[in-house]
Amino acid sequence: MTSSKPKVAAVIVAAGQGLRMGGLDKVLSPLGDEPILLRTTRPFQDSPAVSQIVIVIAGEKEEMCRQLIGGPAWSKVSHICIGGPRRQDSVAEGLKRLNRFDYVMIHDGARPLVTADLIARALDAARETGAAVAAVPVTDTIKRADGDLTVLETLSRQDLWAVQTPQVFRFDVIQIAHLQDAEEATDDASLVERLGHKVKLFMGAYDNIKITTPDDLIVAENILRQRGGLA
Amino acid sequence: MTSSKPKVAAVIVAAGQGLRMGGLDKVLSPLGDEPILLRTTRPFQDSPAVSQIVIVIAGEKEEMCRQLIGGPAWSKVSHICIGGPRRQDSVAEGLKRLNRFDYVMIHDGARPLVTADLIARALDAARETGAAVAAVPVTDTIKRADGDLTVLETLSRQDLWAVQTPQVFRFDVIQIAHLQDAEEATDDASLVERLGHKVKLFMGAYDNIKITTPDDLIVAENILRQRGGLA
Numbered sequence: 001m002t003s004s005k006p007k008v009a010a011v012i013v014a015a016g017q018g019l020r021m022g023g024l025d026k027v028l029s030p031l032g033d034e035p036i037l038l039r040t041t042r043p044f045q046d047s048p049a050v051s052q053i054v055i056v057i058a059g060e061k062e063e064m065c066r067q068l069i070g071g072p073a074w075s076k077v078s079h080i081c082i083g084g085p086r087r088q089d090s091v092a093e094g095l096k097r098l099n100r101f102d103y104v105m106i107h108d109g110a111r112p113l114v115t116a117d118l119i120a121r122a123l124d125a126a127r128e129t130g131a132a133v134a135a136v137p138v139t140d141t142i143k144r145a146d147g148d149l150t151v152l153e154t155l156s157r158q159d160l161w162a163v164q165t166p167q168v169f170r171f172d173v174i175q176i177a178h179l180q181d182a183e184e185a186t187d188d189a190s191l192v193e194r195l196g197h198k199v200k201l202f203m204g205a206y207d208n209i210k211i212t213t214p215d216d217l218i219v220a221e222n223i224l225r226q227r228g229g230l231a
Numbered sequence: 232m233t234s235s236k237p238k239v240a241a242v243i244v245a246a247g248q249g250l251r252m253g254g255l256d257k258v259l260s261p262l263g264d265e266p267i268l269l270r271t272t273r274p275f276q277d278s279p280a281v282s283q284i285v286i287v288i289a290g291e292k293e294e295m296c297r298q299l300i301g302g303p304a305w306s307k308v309s310h311i312c313i314g315g316p317r318r319q320d321s322v323a324e325g326l327k328r329l330n331r332f333d334y335v336m337i338h339d340g341a342r343p344l345v346t347a348d349l350i351a352r353a354l355d356a357a358r359e360t361g362a363a364v365a366a367v368p369v370t371d372t373i374k375r376a377d378g379d380l381t382v383l384e385t386l387s388r389q390d391l392w393a394v395q396t397p398q399v400f401r402f403d404v405i406q407i408a409h410l411q412d413a414e415e416a417t418d419d420a421s422l423v424e425r426l427g428h429k430v431k432l433f434m435g436a437y438d439n440i441k442i443t444t445p446d447d448l449i450v451a452e453n454i455l456r457q458r459g460g461l462a
Contacts (some may be wrong), residue, residue, distance in 0.1 A: 083377040133382070138373060139443070140393040141417040143366065143432065151364070151430040152390075154421045159383075186372040190385045199382040201374065206444075212370070214436075218453050219446050 006102035009052045010044040013219035014109025015083025027109045031220055032230040034104035045076050047119050054079045054094040092178045101171040106188050108165045110211045125202035126168035133189045134204030137162035163187050164204040209228055237333035240283045241275040242325035245316025245340025258340045263449055263461040270343035276307050278350050285310045285325040311387035319416055323409045332402040337419050339396045341442045357399035364420045365435030366392035394418050395435040
């Protein structure tokens with residue numbers, strides 16, 4: 001690593017099916033006056049640290065996405081590509097479009113409330129270990145149960161974190177992680193952990209929510225309104 | 232246990248400080264046209280299975296609570312009593328007001344979206360093992376980290392459950408559990424588990440949310456509106 005400004009790309013993963021949105025398309029649903037995906041992508045477009053953006057989308061949304069995200073306002077978006085069957089396949093598709101970066105930020109397309117501050121802190125954290133993940137302390141009581149729903153244990157909450165994105169990795173580390181013949185993983189850091197590479201958490205934000213249900217959209221609108229970003 | 236109808240009491244625990252509500256009082260905040268605590272208590276008042284209700288409240292809210300909850304509409308509320316420093320101390324205060332029951336349902340005062348269906352299913356589940364806890368599958372990726380925020384492991388999500396209330400226990404079991412000189416516990420079932428008593432989960436509801444932040448109030452209003460319970 002050099003002391004010069006690192007070269008950073010972002011992969012926005014928006015290829016999920018949105019099954020819990022009751023038929024609504026998740027990333028193209030409006031949040032306030034524009035589709036979720038535009039709100040998700042803009043902080044990366046606006047970040048001085050990020051030089052290239054790849055958006056990974058489900059095949060049937062590709063045309064719509066190209067119509068929405070094009071022109072000088074989205075100058076950093078180099079590729080809109082089609083995802084694979086699993087989340088990690090979609091991320092791998094995005095990574096294939098990138099060359100010679102120092103870091104890659106991977107971010108859920110359905111987390112439109114990401115901020116410039118969170119992006120900056122993600123990069124700071126990644127410079128320390130090469131793998132940094134936004135997370136917030138778990139507030140629920142979590143129990144482990146067997147298939148018969150008998151409780152096996154109540155987990156100690158104090159060391160549990162609910163993982164978010166952005167997740168930022170050294171480019172070589174995440175490339176190798178995605179070359180593994182890997183079991184399904186619910187986040188990219190898991191793949192990096194399987195390599196034995198150290199992953200560090202940094203404090204995410206409780207309002208950096210993932211839009212999964214129609215109720216989440218209402219919460220997101222309220223958060224935007226409080227931030228003054230919505231009429 | 233007999234085959235006759237079991238005698239059931241409910242303890243509503245509303246003694247928390249509501250620190251994340253930004254100065255708003257949590258259980259006395261309006262949800263739609265009435266305070267959260269009334270909405271929380273009503274399904275237990277209306278349940279044919281429940282014969283007595285004890286409400287545990289923070290000292291400074293006792294008078295307000297007595298003004299709100301009194302008269303024939305709240306005929307089953309036998310006591311409004313003051314909680315202790317920890318959640319389990321508050322529950323213990325409530326249990327002291329009860330005599331000769333078969334089961335006790337313990338419910339968070341800040342979960343006003345509990346339904347008659349959930350109460351009925353909670354009782355069915357408790358009759359099986361004497362200890363039954365509402366819970367929903369965890370949807371976040373959960374990692375365990377050390378004090379330095381280095382990830383130790385990503386937990387297998389498939390056997391993890393986020394615990395809710397109601398939690399229902401055989402009266403003798405929960406009484407003994409609360410007589411232990413116990414470490415702090417975030418739910419009542421943990422105390423029962425420490426006795427070595429079997430605890431079973433039953434499927435709660437994702438919309439049985441706990442009101443912890445002002446955003447949660449907005450979600451709750453939306454859920455009530457969808458249910459037709461709010462103009």
